[in-house]
Amino acid sequence: MIEFHRVSVSYNGHIVGLDDVNLAIQQGEFLFVVGPTGSGKSTLLRLIIRDLKPTKGRVTWKGRDLATLHDRMVPGLRRQIGFVPQDIGLLPNKKVWENVAYAMRAVGHTRREVRERVPKSLERFGILHRADAFPSELSGGEQQRVAIARALINSPALLLADEPTGHLDPDTSVEIIEVLERVNTRGTTVMMATHDLTTVAHVKRRVVRLEAGRVASDTMGLNGDD
Amino acid sequence: MIDRFEFLVEEAIVALRRNGMMTVSAVNTAAIALFILGGLGYTYISLANYLDTRQSEFKLKLSIRDGADRDEIHEFAEYLRGIDGVSHAVFLPREAEWEKWREEQNLGALSQDISNPLPDQFVITLASLDTAESVKAEIGKHTLFDPEDGIRDAREEREFLTSLIGFVKLFGGLMTAVGLFTAGTLIYNTVHLTVLARRRELRTMGLIGASRSTIRWPFLMEGGLQGLAGGLVAGALLWVLASYLGPYSGEWLGRPPGGEFSYPGFAMTSVLAAVGILLGMLSAGLSVRRYLRY
Numbered sequence A: 001m002i003e004f005h006r007v008s009v010s011y012n013g014h015i016v017g018l019d020d021v022n023l024a025i026q027q028g029e030f031l032f033v034v035g036p037t038g039s040g041k042s043t044l045l046r047l048i049i050r051d052l053k054p055t056k057g058r059v060t061w062k063g064r065d066l067a068t069l070h071d072r073m074v075p076g077l078r079r080q081i082g083f084v085p086q087d088i089g090l091l092p093n094k095k096v097w098e099n100v101a102y103a104m105r106a107v108g109h110t111r112r113e114v115r116e117r118v119p120k121s122l123e124r125f126g127i128l129h130r131a132d133a134f135p136s137e138l139s140g141g142e143q144q145r146v147a148i149a150r151a152l153i154n155s156p157a158l159l160l161a162d163e164p165t166g167h168l169d170p171d172t173s174v175e176i177i178e179v180l181e182r183v184n185t186r187g188t189t190v191m192m193a194t195h196d197l198t199t200v201a202h203v204k205r206r207v208v209r210l211e212a213g214r215v216a217s218d219t220m221g222l223n224g225d226d
Numbered sequence B: 001m002i003d004r005f006e007f008l009v010e011e012a013i014v015a016l017r018r019n020g021m022m023t024v025s026a027v028n029t030a031a032i033a034l035f036i037l038g039g040l041g042y043t044y045i046s047l048a049n050y051l052d053t054r055q056s057e058f059k060l061k062l063s064i065r066d067g068a069d070r071d072e073i074h075e076f077a078e079y080l081r082g083i084d085g086v087s088h089a090v091f092l093p094r095e096a097e098w099e100k101w102r103e104e105q106n107l108g109a110l111s112q113d114i115s116n117p118l119p120d121q122f123v124i125t126l127a128s129l130d131t132a133e134s135v136k137a138e139i140g141k142h143t144l145f146d147p148e149d150g151i152r153d154a155r156e157e158r159e160f161l162t163s164l165i166g167f168v169k170l171f172g173g174l175m176t177a178v179g180l181f182t183a184g185t186l187i188y189n190t191v192h193l194t195v196l197a198r199r200r201e202l203r204t205m206g207l208i209g210a211s212r213s214t215i216r217w218p219f220l221m222e223g224g225l226q227g228l229a230g231g232l233v234a235g236a237l238l239w240v241l242a243s244y245l246g247p248y249s250g251e252w253l254g255r256p257p258g259g260e261f262s263y264p265g266f267a268m269t270s271v272l273a274a275v276g277i278l279l280g281m282l283s284a285g286l287s288v289r290r291y292l293r294y
């Protein structure tokens, strides 16, 4: 589904974002990208939604080189991918349900479809009772849930979650990961970036470990028994 | 189609409502800027118009040699009308003038025996005062022109008016241009601030798959609506101001008393609203553009 072929990213010509990364992600996979802060996790995810272009190498989506994708086709790509940014990125002037609705409306769904799907989605992620709140009135975990609900509202083929447990307590983190696993069981490919190894330790999944922009290991489970 | 339009309009209106103080300050700034622009522009236009009407009151009068026949006079009239800078040339036959003069002076039978002392004349209206001297030179070249009487012309007054018009056009045009530039800059700055405050939102919208036009349109409408509101407020203020000051302006411009002052309030307000919408949308478009790159 996604392939990284000798991908390097350098910011401002000298700061290393990624360094010669090779990686292949299959449809239906659940994959953690781990590594300390600054190791390149966000850079990796942003390449996939064409928020960045590689300085060297090639990133392909379903066989297509993303660097050659015309700007006008970028929204089309992003509509196949649900993205939970590291900064959560809720629109502060919109209520919870409006945030989710915006993602639907912006890609052309009707008001009626919004009325049908948004409440179901909020219910599914346990935030329906906060539907009329503004993001600033929510806890960190609730905000994460809204961001995930928004990322999934258009049933994307791939979900990218950038540190969705970033500022959460361990219990809530585990809950969020369970939510993502459920999403994955329904067929969505999931990539989650995190620096928090304790949450990853709970789950036996593929783990790609980055260090200073390089892939340090690519194993099944945290301790690498494959 | 309608659904999408509704969505974009709703986005703009919700943003206007929820951005509270930002909206208020953008509208305020637009109103002040457009008020200044409107005031300068209107003063300039009415002054220039007024001077133009004064301009058309200036006429050149010239006499024709005795004994010219109708064809010659006709040919002379064509010659005069052909001169650059002449807008009208009217023939005053000596008989008609004589009749008029006698009636005016109430001479009646007293003047029966006196032979008509008046020459045939032409009255020339100039298109613009600057050309008076060259027109006079052209007239002098024609053989039917009678140099003895010369060309009658209120020259000093005319030259004063010419330089006044030149000054008003230059200065007024400059002031209006400065006003437009100031209004543009002020409106751009405030609209840009409202966009700047939301640049993370712009980015987020892009990341979740909104197309550029979907992101841009609500901002354009928002800027346009802010400009529109500013224009309406400015138009209303100017209207009020003009209806207080209007009666004095006639005096100030040396207009004949009793001349009705009429301020084209509706037209002015419409123009300011249109300029506001234009500047608002332009500012929003320019501001958003920087944050809509992939």
Ligand SMILES: Nc1ncnc2c1ncn2[C@@H]1O[C@H](COP(=O)(O)OP(=O)(O)O)[C@@H](O)[C@H]1O
Binding pocket: A011, A012, A015, A016, A017, A018, A035, A036, A037, A038, A039, A040, A041, A042, A043, A044
């Ligand atoms: N926009 C940017 N400009 C300059 N340097 C950046 C930028 N984004 C990331 N970097 C640098 O690239 C490296 C990798 O960053 P990032 O991918 O955000 O790491 P992570 O998500 O693992 O914390 C870091 O050294 C970071 O400082």
Ligand SMILES: [Mg+2]
Binding pocket: A041, A042, A043, A086, A162, A163
């Ligand atoms: Mg990061």
